[in-house]
Amino acid sequence: MLPTELLIHRFNGEEIAPKRLEFDAKVLAIAEDLITLFQEARNGTRGALNRQLQELEGEETDYRVKRGLAHLLNSSFSTFETVSPLDPPMLRERVFALSAQSVPSAQATQMTIEKIANDLGQELDREVLPEQVKAGLYADLPENQILTSFEAPTPEALLHRYNLSQVQGVFYRASHLVINAHRNDPGQYKLLFRYMKLFQLMTYIEGDADHGFTLTIDGPTSLFKPSTRYGLAIAKLLPALLHVTRWSLAAELQINDSYSGQKRQGRFALDSECGLVSHYPPGKTYDSLLEAGFVDRWNKAKTEWRLEREVDLIPIPGSVMIPDFRVVHPDGRSFLVEIVGYWRPEYLRKKFSQVRQSGRDDLILAVSERLNLENAGVKISDTPARIVWFKDQLLPKAILQVLENV
Template sequence: MLPTDLLIHRHRGEELTPIRLPINDSNLAIATNVIALFRQAQHQTQGELNRQLQELEGDSPNYRIKRGFAHLLKSAHCTFEILSPLEPEPLRQRVFSLAAQTTPSLQATPQILQQVAEKLSQELGRDVHPEQIRTGLYADLAENRMLTQFQEPTPESLLHRYNLAQVQGIFYRASHLILNVHRNDPGEYKLLFRYLKLFQLMAYIEGDADHGFTVTIDGPTSLFSPSTRYGLAIAKLIPALLHVTKWHLTATLQIKDAYTQRQRTPHFTLEPDADLVSHYPPGKPYDSMLEQSFAERWQALKTDWVLEREVDLIPIPGSVMIPDFRLVHPDGRSFLLEIVGYWRPEYLQKKFSQVRQSGCNHLILAISQRLNLEKAGVKLDNVPAHLIWFKDKLNPKEVLAAISP
């Protein structure tokens, strides 16, 4: 995503519109030039890369576009590493301790670097050269980190990512959002609600899969203390929403007018035909390594029970529950399984409240023993579910024992 100073928006009455770039030859040429600069800058420092980017910007009026492209490439396509024979901080301690034993001089510097290089060569079992010591001393500074990998995108995909980032930036200052999703495939609803869960967004959900859902989401400016992290979480939802077919989003924003310094409350609307392209995959098999590990271990069991990934939504007042798995037996018996792993107290309180409201008596809760439910204010009384406790990994045999007569 883009920082606030690289967002380009236009006010039209009570509407706020992000400026998006057309996919034309001119903009593709700019993207191509920026990508080529990054390709050539591999194995150079970030400081050198920044210097070349400044030269590319020059005094061009579209410098913010180039700077936006560069920001997206750095954050999503580049790997910057600290290259030093030893971690820079202990390396500095060695060099400075040795230097303190002699009178400071330009002539003494090569000797000190040579001594440290020889000592490290013996310790590490490989050749370390004085120049590596010199460059490694401050290799942990951002400008000295080395561009070691660059996953080159196409110019067109970079333009799409830029346009999406401009739209995402709208939601940094949202007070609340209303999302209407309707007449969609059930799998799309589940994907959307899983992303709501993943980003831990405060949402109130009404409706059902047959008639559609209305999702009201609190924005970052609705909090007692506006949170930049929460604003980013809202923005991260937008690429996921693009995988849903039919929806309409309205956001109310809180923005200070640059001239009058007064708060304004413009609106922003978004629909599927906005010509935006998501960089998120359309879905992933599992939400966590814990779920994936359980599913893989279940396959090794010899049992008639079938483990299913796609399950029905459980409507509850103001929300929905999406259990992780369904267990189905050929004789018609069925159980839902929810794995409660490592989450914050607020999430745990909400999760157990949902379980109570669901009234679902064929639900199994597998709870990690690492969770301090008492400290989180969670009580296990009146929970209409079978409870299973596990340590590091959930054992499928324990689940099978809980559902077998």
């Protein structure tokens, strides 16, 4: 996504309109030039790349567009790493300590570097050259990091990402938004709700899979303390929403007016005909590495129980619960599995409240021992579910033991 200073929006009354690039020859050429520049910058430093980007910007008025496209290439398609024959913090500590013992001069600096190289050579039992000490001394600074890989997008894909990022920036200052997800394929709802769970959005849900859902989401400016991180989380939901076939969205905003310095109200609307393109995969998503690791271990376990990811929506008042997994036995028995890992207190209270309201007697709740349920106001004794405790990772054996005792 784009930082606030690279967002380009205009107002029509209270309606806000984000900048969208047309796919004309001029803009496609700019995107292609930037992509080529990054490709040719592989194995070079970030600092050298930034200088080339500044030259490409020149003095033209579209510098913010070029800077925005470059930011996306930098943050989403590039990998920068510290490449050094020696550990930079260790080098600085030793060089600074030794150089403090002599009067600063070019000769003293050279002697210091040569002595450090000689000492390290003896300690590591290999040759260490003074040039390696010089090269490694500040190799971990951002401008000295190396562009080790670059996954070049097509110019069209880069422009799609730019247009999406400009729209995502609208939600940084949302007070709340309402999404109407009309009647769609149930799998699309599930994917959308899983992303909402992943981003920990505070949502009130009404409706059902047959008629559609209305989702009311509190925005970052509605919180007691506005949270930039929460605004980013809402923005991250938009690419997931694009995988839903029919939907509409309305948001209320609190915008800082750059001229008056005062806050002003804004509105923004969007629907499934917006033409934006998602970069999120349309398939399944795991809510955490914890779940992904559990799936991997289950696939290696020797058991007749089959682990399924596709689980039906469980409607509850004001929300929808989607258990993480279903385990099914060849004889037809099945149970739902919900993993409760690393959540804030308000989400713990909501999660256990959902379990109580679900009315299900086939639910297994896997709860991390790291969670302080008591401080969160959760009474585990009030939970009508079979409980499995785990530490750092959830093992299939723990779930299978519960299933054997049923």
